[in-house]
Amino acid sequence: xxxxxxxxxxxxxxxxxxxxxxxxxxxxxxxxxxxxxxxxxxxxxxxxxxxxxxxxxxxxxxxxxxxxxxxxxxxxxxxxxxxxxxxxxxxxxxxxxxxxxxxxxxxxxxxxx
Amino acid sequence: xxxxxxxxxxxxxxxxxxxxxxxxxxxxxxxxxxxxxxxxxxxxxxxxxxxxxxxxxxxxxxxxxxxxxxxxxxxxxxxxxxxxxxxxxxxxxxxxxxxxxxxxxxxxxxxxx
Numbered sequence: 001x002x003x004x005x006x007x008x009x010x011x012x013x014x015x016x017x018x019x020x021x022x023x024x025x026x027x028x029x030x031x032x033x034x035x036x037x038x039x040x041x042x043x044x045x046x047x048x049x050x051x052x053x054x055x056x057x058x059x060x061x062x063x064x065x066x067x068x069x070x071x072x073x074x075x076x077x078x079x080x081x082x083x084x085x086x087x088x089x090x091x092x093x094x095x096x097x098x099x100x101x102x103x104x105x106x107x108x109x110x111x112x113x
Numbered sequence: 114x115x116x117x118x119x120x121x122x123x124x125x126x127x128x129x130x131x132x133x134x135x136x137x138x139x140x141x142x143x144x145x146x147x148x149x150x151x152x153x154x155x156x157x158x159x160x161x162x163x164x165x166x167x168x169x170x171x172x173x174x175x176x177x178x179x180x181x182x183x184x185x186x187x188x189x190x191x192x193x194x195x196x197x198x199x200x201x202x203x204x205x206x207x208x209x210x211x212x213x214x215x216x217x218x219x220x221x222x223x224x225x226x
Contacts, residue, residue: 005122043203043217087155093213100169101215103155
């Protein structure tokens with residue numbers, strides 16, 4: 001699985017959009033980009049994933065560059081409850097792949113009032 | 114709320130002892146993955162069980178072992194505990210078709226003294 005690089009920390013004002021970047025320059029054609037987050041003292045929580053098209057769900061939007069070497073997770077209106085560590089992970093689908101998720105250090109997002 | 118429950122929530126053991134951690138999967142999920150998360154680090158993959166068979170293992174010694182039962186619940190066993198085994202142990206369940214989104218429990222905090 002490809003390696004990802006994220007900034008260690010970011011701040012965001014409550015109510016503003018939070019844009020979390022991720023670099024994955026060695027991503028393969030069959031690898032998806034996943035985002036999870038971990039709120040303090042809880043297990044990681046799935047947010048969104050995508051292959052090459054932009055994706056949106058009730059939690060966030062995922063923007064993947066055309067060359068797929070980087071992506072941005074967007075929380076459109078951050079709240080204090082969005083304060084967490086955000087992990088960007090790349091992995092392939094398919095029966096030959098275990099459920100192994102490779103977590104890096106992630107980005108600690110601090111949402112401030 | 115993911116529907117994945119882990120027990121116990123906290124545990125204190127002494128070096129050399131053995132420990133068993135338990136995980137109940139989300140309904141309909143036949144795959145369980147276990148992760149170890151040291152303080153300040155991202156989760157590290159230990160192993161995965163699919164339909165009661167080990168289906169992938171991370172870089173952990175054989176004293177880390179597991180079981181999955183016919184109802185897809187799972188156990189993680191650690192023998193000969195070492196101080197460095199102190200960590201949050203996370204269980205995640207999934208149904209590996211396509212996206213293989215993993216749903217995590219809140220974890221068991223193990224302290225080895």
